[in-house]
Amino acid sequence: MTAPTRLIASTPFRIVVAYLGAFILAAALIVGFVAWRANELLTANAVEALAAEVSSLNEHLQSGGPPALATVINDRIAEPGSNLYLLSDSGGRRIVGNLSVMPRDMSVGGAGHVFKYKRASDGPSGRDRLAVAVARSVQGGLTLVVGRDVEDQRRFASTIGYVAFWGVGLLAAIGVVAGVLISRSMLKRIDAVTETSRRIMSGDLSRRIPLDGSGDEIDRLSVSLNAMLGRIEELMLALREVSDNIAHDLKTPLTRLRSRAEAALRETGDEGHLRDALAKTMDEADELMKTFNALLLIARLEGGAVAESMQPTDLAVIIGDVAELYEPVAEEAGLSLRVSARESLVLIANRELISQAVANLVDNAIKYGSRESPAGQAAGLAVDIGIEIRGNSVAIIVADHGPGVAPEDRERALQRFVRLEKSRSRPGAGLGLSLVAAVARLHGGSVRLEDNAPGLRAVIEMPMVRQALASDAASVARLQRSPEPA
Amino acid sequence: MHQLAPQHAGEFGKTMRVLVIEDDRETAQFLQRSLKENGHMADVAGDGETGLALAREGGWDVLIVDRMLPRLDGLSLISTLRAEGARTPVLILSALGEVDDRVRGLRAGGDDYLTKPYAYTELLARIEALARRPTPEEQVTRYAVGDLTLDRLSHKVARAGQAIILQPREFRLLEYLMRNAGQVVTRTMLLQNVWDYYFDPQTNVIDVHISRLRGKIDKGFAKPLLHTVRGSGYMIRDGAD
Numbered sequence: 001m002t003a004p005t006r007l008i009a010s011t012p013f014r015i016v017v018a019y020l021g022a023f024i025l026a027a028a029l030i031v032g033f034v035a036w037r038a039n040e041l042l043t044a045n046a047v048e049a050l051a052a053e054v055s056s057l058n059e060h061l062q063s064g065g066p067p068a069l070a071t072v073i074n075d076r077i078a079e080p081g082s083n084l085y086l087l088s089d090s091g092g093r094r095i096v097g098n099l100s101v102m103p104r105d106m107s108v109g110g111a112g113h114v115f116k117y118k119r120a121s122d123g124p125s126g127r128d129r130l131a132v133a134v135a136r137s138v139q140g141g142l143t144l145v146v147g148r149d150v151e152d153q154r155r156f157a158s159t160i161g162y163v164a165f166w167g168v169g170l171l172a173a174i175g176v177v178a179g180v181l182i183s184r185s186m187l188k189r190i191d192a193v194t195e196t197s198r199r200i201m202s203g204d205l206s207r208r209i210p211l212d213g214s215g216d217e218i219d220r221l222s223v224s225l226n227a228m229l230g231r232i233e234e235l236m237l238a239l240r241e242v243s244d245n246i247a248h249d250l251k252t253p254l255t256r257l258r259s260r261a262e263a264a265l266r267e268t269g270d271e272g273h274l275r276d277a278l279a280k281t282m283d284e285a286d287e288l289m290k291t292f293n294a295l296l297l298i299a300r301l302e303g304g305a306v307a308e309s310m311q312p313t314d315l316a317v318i319i320g321d322v323a324e325l326y327e328p329v330a331e332e333a334g335l336s337l338r339v340s341a342r343e344s345l346v347l348i349a350n351r352e353l354i355s356q357a358v359a360n361l362v363d364n365a366i367k368y369g370s371r372e373s374p375a376g377q378a379a380g381l382a383v384d385i386g387i388e389i390r391g392n393s394v395a396i397i398v399a400d401h402g403p404g405v406a407p408e409d410r411e412r413a414l415q416r417f418v419r420l421e422k423s424r425s426r427p428g429a430g431l432g433l434s435l436v437a438a439v440a441r442l443h444g445g446s447v448r449l450e451d452n453a454p455g456l457r458a459v460i461e462m463p464m465v466r467q468a469l470a471s472d473a474a475s476v477a478r479l480q481r482s483p484e485p486a
Numbered sequence: 487m488h489q490l491a492p493q494h495a496g497e498f499g500k501t502m503r504v505l506v507i508e509d510d511r512e513t514a515q516f517l518q519r520s521l522k523e524n525g526h527m528a529d530v531a532g533d534g535e536t537g538l539a540l541a542r543e544g545g546w547d548v549l550i551v552d553r554m555l556p557r558l559d560g561l562s563l564i565s566t567l568r569a570e571g572a573r574t575p576v577l578i579l580s581a582l583g584e585v586d587d588r589v590r591g592l593r594a595g596g597d598d599y600l601t602k603p604y605a606y607t608e609l610l611a612r613i614e615a616l617a618r619r620p621t622p623e624e625q626v627t628r629y630a631v632g633d634l635t636l637d638r639l640s641h642k643v644a645r646a647g648q649a650i651i652l653q654p655r656e657f658r659l660l661e662y663l664m665r666n667a668g669q670v671v672t673r674t675m676l677l678q679n680v681w682d683y684y685f686d687p688q689t690n691v692i693d694v695h696i697s698r699l700r701g702k703i704d705k706g707f708a709k710p711l712l713h714t715v716r717g718s719g720y721m722i723r724d725g726a727d
Contacts, residue, residue: 282605282717289603290686324655325681328694356685363688432688 012186016179023175024168031164039157043132046148047112050134053083053146061138069144070096084117084131084147095142099133102145108135119149130154189218193225205233238302246295249431250288257284294431301353301438313349315396316341319385322358330366330383335400337362340386345394347464349443354396357439358385360432361398361458369400369455393445393463401455436460502526502547502617507537507563508579509555517550520606534558541567546574547617550609553580553591561594568595575616577609588684607718611670618669629664632711632724634703636664645703655680656699663712663722672719696720 007013061069066087073085077098086097094100103115113135116128133147192210199207208229209222264277323339330337365383384399436458437447445462504521506528508514514530521528531537534555541549541563549567553560564576578596580587588599597619598612629636633646641657643650652660658680663671673692677683696712704710713721 279717286605290688292603293601293686321681325683325687325691325695326689328698329689329691332694352684355683359683359685359687366689 007180007183007187010183010187013179013183016175016182020172020175020179024172027164027168027171031160035157035160035164039153042150042153043112043114046132046150047134050083050112050132050146050148054134054136054144057144057146058136058138061142061144066095066140066142073097081149084133084145084149086143086145086147088143088145090141090143092143097145099145099147102135102143103133106133106135106145108137108143110135114150115147117147186218193222200229205229205236238299246292249291249295253284253288253291257281257288260284291431294435298431298435298438301435301442310348310350312346313351313354315345315347315349315354315387315394316343318351318355319358319387319396322355322362323385325359326362326366330362333366333369334381335366335369336382338382338384340384345387345389347394347462349462350439353439353442357436357460358396358398360436361396361460364432364458365398365400365402365456369402389464390461393461396460396462397457399452399455399457401452403454405449405456407451433458502613503545504528504548504550504613505531505537505540505546506550507531507534507541507555507560508550508552509533510552517606517609520610524610532556534560534563538563538566541572541574542570544572544574548613549574549576550613551576551578551596553578553587561591561596564595575613575619577613577616579604579609605672605718607670608672608674611672611675611719614669615666615671615675618666626665629661629667631664631667631722632709634664634711634722634724636661643703645707650702652699652702656695656702659695659699660703660722663720666722668721668723670715670718670721675719 057069057072060072064071069087073087073096076082077085082098084097084099086099086102087095088097088102089095092102098120099117100120103113103117106113106115111134112132114130114132117131118124118126119129122129129149129151130153131147131149131151133145135143135145138144189212196207196209208226211219211222213219260277261281264274264281267273267277319341320339323337327337362383362385369381369383381401383401384397386397386399388395388397433447440447440460440462443462445460448459448461450457450459502521504526506514506517506521508517508530509532511532514532518528518530529540531540535557537549537551537555538558551560551564555563558566560578560580564578567574567576575597576595578591578599579602580591580599581602588601591599597616600609600612627638629638634643635645636643636657638661643652643657643660659676662676662679673690674686676692677687696714700710700712704712709724711722711724713723715721
């Protein structure tokens with residue numbers, strides 16, 4: 001589309017044109033009505049004045065007869081800017097007056113008659129002038145015509161019409177120009193949005209719609225579109241990170257698995273050996289599945305998929321159950337597992353996910369809580385699991401007395417795939433804490449790693465906000481009502 | 487350790503008639519072949535409508551239903567069957583493993599839910615458990631394997647007449663193992679049925695619980711009852727190794 005056509009097709013331009021059309025129509029109606037009414041009024045005034053003049057002249061006629069009337073008329077004619085007069089006999093011949101002849105079509109005794117005449121002072125080539133007159137039969141078969149020149153009034157009216165016409169024309173011109181300008185500026189801003197979206201579609205996700213700072217509706221729309229673009233970019237980055245991580249974390253064990261199978265295949269020998277290799281391969285495949293599932297789960301949680309199966313869940317029960325599950329493992333590692341959450345604390349949460357998060361923390365605490373312990377002896381050290389209420393939020397705390405995590409590493413430890421120890425031998429490790437973080441975020445909370453002096457305190461803090469609970473409960477109810485999607 | 491090589495389950499349990507409703511031909515054929523090797527009979531349906539028609543013919547011990555099927559999706563198939571009164575146990579296979587998906591699957595009438603990718607041993611253990619699951623009418627109150635007995639009502643466990651004290655969770659663990667006596671029970675099955683957890687803990691916590699239980703029921707007895715099945719899980723049974 002060419003630029004002018006685009007301009008004409010633009011919404012602001014159309015609005016301006018429609019508005020202008022309506023305005024001109026309204027203005028024409030009003031001006032026309034006013035002009036018509038004014039003319040009517042002036043003409044009526046003139047006719048009334050003429051009637052008064054006729055009756056005044058009639059009195060002169062009655063008191064002094066026709067000669068007196070003629071004198072009066074001649075006197076009046078002599079005055080500058082006088083009315084028009086004609087006194088004619090029954091044959092229609094002029095006796096006295098400055099009108100040469102009675103206007104045609106004029107009826108005697110009728111209402112005011114509008115006609116054109118030429119002024120004697122203008123000569124025969126003078127312009128026609130507009131006048132209004134009344135004619136009355138008076139004594140002696142005479143006819144008296146009294147008129148008034150309304151040429152000035154007509155001129156004034158036509159000037160008004162002229163001014164009105166050009167005024168409206170000027171208005172229309174200014175309107176069209178303004179329309180073009182407004183459309184152009186609107187188009188420019190919309191084009192900026194279009195251009196941005198086109199750039200984004202072609203792959204440049206970092207583009208944002210420029211704001212003009214006016215805070216108007218387009219600016220506000222741009223702000224929310226930009227926020228949406230930011231979220232999309234975030235998700236895209238997360239997705240890219242996930243695929244990078246999948247490639248990174250699954251390739252190594254997959255390669256190992258393949259080499260092992262290959263080596264077993266090459267080896268000729270006893271069945272026990274082959275069986276052994278196969279069993280190891282299967283173990284590795286299982287670990288791969290775990291890693292894969294953890295990755296998928298984190299990606300899904302971080303994608304903002306709200307777990308629909310949120311329901312009232314007792315955190316104390318969750319913690320007790322997880323502690324019970326891990327108690328034998330802790331004991332084997334020479335640790336004691338202490339639970340300090342006896343009172344029930346019900347929160348709308350996903351039991352499965354919270355359990356998994358707590359299990360991951362406890363798992364870590366057992367793995368790292370005993371190693372390199374200060375006195376070199378693991379026995380007697382404890383892993384503490386507890387719940388604390390902190391203002392409007394609830395904190396699940398898992399604390400160990402191991403070597404802990406250096407303050408500068410704590411933030412990093414919560415990211416996917418970061419393992420603070422260098423070895424990457426254990427598949428799936430390194431996902432644990434980031435899964436905890438994802439679960440916490442899903443519940444509107446966060447995870448912090450703190451110093452347990454000595455050791456590490458992992459804290460999952462989640463809000464106990466009513467509205468959030470209500471909306472979650474609503475989504476649970478919705479899930480229960482709705483038919484199962486295929 | 488009392489380890490067993492992976493066994494043909496058919497040697498322990500009865501022969502099952504299994505209907506595999508799965509659109510991926512390779513997976514379906516692998517399942518069919520493997521089930522036959524394990525002494526079971528298996529038929530395959532490649533889409534939901536064929537699957538439903540075959541399932542309606544009846545006579546199946548267990549159905550394996552993929553969640554996403556051409557023509558008629560897995561969940562609709564199951565709910566149709568259930569609405570018609572069929573009570574054949576159903577194992578749902580799905581690539582979707584989220585909590586909500588599992589809940590939906592079970593609500594539609596599935597009896598168990600297995601997420602892809604799965605280990606064949608896991609699937610086998612689960613369908614065997616499903617096929618042998620007692621109906622409500624035939625609930626057993628007392629289990630016995632060899633000289634080990636468990637009373638579900640009095641919560642008493644004894645071996646060779648000697649009372650054994652178990653923690654509540656150990657009791658439930660043993661109960662589940664004994665209910666599936668002679669059959670492989672995987673770690674995941676134990677986590678799901680005894681602890682009601684559907685995630686994989688990073689550490690093999692189940693192994694430690696099993697070794698504790700083993701210390702209580704097998705220690706000091708000549709013949710071990712609780713066996714580890716390599717690559718699969720555990721099995722409680724009375725019989726020669």
